[in-house]
Amino acid sequence: MTQVLHIVGGGMAGSEAAWQAAEMGVDVIIHEMRPTVGTFAHQTGNLAEMVCSNSFRSDDDEQNAVGLLHWEMRAANGLIMTTAHAHRLPAGGALAVDRDPFAEDVTAKLRSHPRVTVTDEEVTALPDDGQWIFATGPLTSPALGEAIRAETGSDALAFFDAIAPIVYADSIDMSKAWMQSRYDKGETEEERAAYLNCPMDRDQYEAFIDALLAADKTEFHEGETAGYFDGCLPIEVMAERGRQTLRHGPMKPVGLTNPHAPDVKPHAVVQLRRDNALGTLFNIVGFQTKMKYGAQTDVFRRIPGLENASFARLGGIHRNTFINSPTLLDAQMRLKSKPNIRFAGQITGVEGYVESAAMGLLAGRTAAAEILGRELPEVPKDSAMGALIHHITGGAEAKTFQPMNVNFGLFRPVDGLKGGRRGRRDRYKAYTDRAKAEWQTWLDQC
Incomplete structure (x- = not known):
């Protein structure tokens, strides 16, 4: 019997994870409690609903780390980025979108995918079997939050958004x-x-x-x-x-x-x-x-x-609730105490729509590969994806772990380049050139 991938949460991370896994040939069930169970911030039952802002921030893929992340996601057939570009609004150098049509389009694409099923049930426990991705975001329901705290043995960290x-x-x-x-x-x-x-x-x-x-x-x-x-x-x-x-x-x-x-x-x-x-x-x-x-x-x-x-x-x-990922997750975003469960999105301690979707992309691909009996190569640390996932799964100091946007401070230095403000443009261009080459190589090997 073919194993199904269960994804809890239909925000940016859950939607991207579902798309990536389904495109790899895995059947997916998205468990999104809305609209049956609402939240303070959401207004609809659409997947990938934007609530805090309608911006994915800078689209500059040569001088900005989040713009580089946009590029990597598009290169990987990312649902969120390709749909965002289809509904973009004028915003200077930023990628802003018409939020309602964007969410409606993401929802339509996932609901019409032959390998994706969407249910509106609330999941309140961490299952012992099956393959699961929890991408419940900053508004994780109280019951599920309690289940996560009970499993991890420590209080979930939190801040206010x-x-x-x-x-x-x-x-x-x-x-x-x-x-x-x-x-x-x-x-x-x-x-x-x-x-x-x-x-x-x-x-x-x-x-x-x-x-x-x-x-x-x-x-x-x-x-x-x-x-x-x-x-x-x-x-x-x-x-x-x-x-x-x-x-x-x-x-x-x-x-x-x-x-x-x-x-x-x-x-x-x-x-x-x-x-x-x-x-x-x-x-x-x-x-x-x-x-x-x-x-x-x-x-x-x-x-x-x-x-x-x-x-x-x-x-x-x-x-806004998130877990202490450096102590709780392995390099493939699996919960160390329950390896059948992965976490993705803001609950892992990344901040922002783009970063959340990016972690969903990786979680969806790694979970699908495990179900299909394939072994993916390690995500290159010199890519934006690799820098971010390395930070949350071991690179950050666990005692002081706080939500993080992608930024060039997470990247390994480029040999032969001098630091300082005068060399910033050259340094950032070197980071992005190296990242694009490494990311493309990784995609070709997957």
Whole structure:
């Protein structure tokens, strides 16, 4: 009897894992509890639903590690990346997508695949037999979380993740705002005007910071400690670190010229990125928040151009759970105490849609190979995939393990290249050239 691969969770990692295994000839069952059992952040029952942002970040595969990861996933027939490109929106050098059609397309492709079955049941235990991949993401259900803690013998680590608000485009005052990508970045006129910008002078910025710091915020339950992933900090947490922090982060005023007042340099700029193909929705870039809903509308309407803003979705905060992968998983992402179970996605301690999907790609391929009686070569450590999986399955320090985006700091040095800022472009190009060659060789051997 042919063995079936069970995948728990239909997010980025679970969807990618299912696609890779099915394309290798393995029958797959995706166990996705939505919409029967909902979550705080999800709005639909679609697979690969994007909740925090609609961006896969930089698509530059020569100077950016996440862009390199995009390239590796496309080279491996990755479902998430190929579908993302089919639904991309203008976003300068970033890969942003029309989130609803993207998720609907991923769902349709998996549901129509002859080797994939999707069920809406909730899995609450770690099975003793069969081949399983758990890709339940940051919103792992309480019952399953308890089962994972019971098996691993230690508390799952956790931090808090925040969501940015989305604004209706027709409620934005374009007599104050304008369209422009920072430094006019982009290959087309549409991409060079991909972001909507709202300028602030010094007094407006200072008043905004005062309101932000004074706003009512979500309090944590007794016994919860609030750790945040630095790449997704709530704006009020950034403001608490210093009044100028936002001006050097999501509100930096550089690379932009206000056509309404071209001779006036803004003190700070709030950027919004198109959230759907129609251009009717925009999300406020970098404005993840833990403010209560009433406070959000008051604070965000202080932004010039958003005084009468209507919100399609306000921001929010949720618990993000992950395991201590360096101690719990082997090099093929199998749970050491139950080798029939693999973990993939954000629950392994990678951060971001792209990284989650990438780990799903590897988990799906390695699980399928095991079922088919094949032995895959080791994932090359000098690829982006290899650097990331090596980090979470042994390269990171277990005692201080925290969620990690892919970055060139995870890569082994390239011989003959000098360090320092002046050599950065050459060094990054050397990393990506080496990674592409190693990754292509690995794919040819699989």
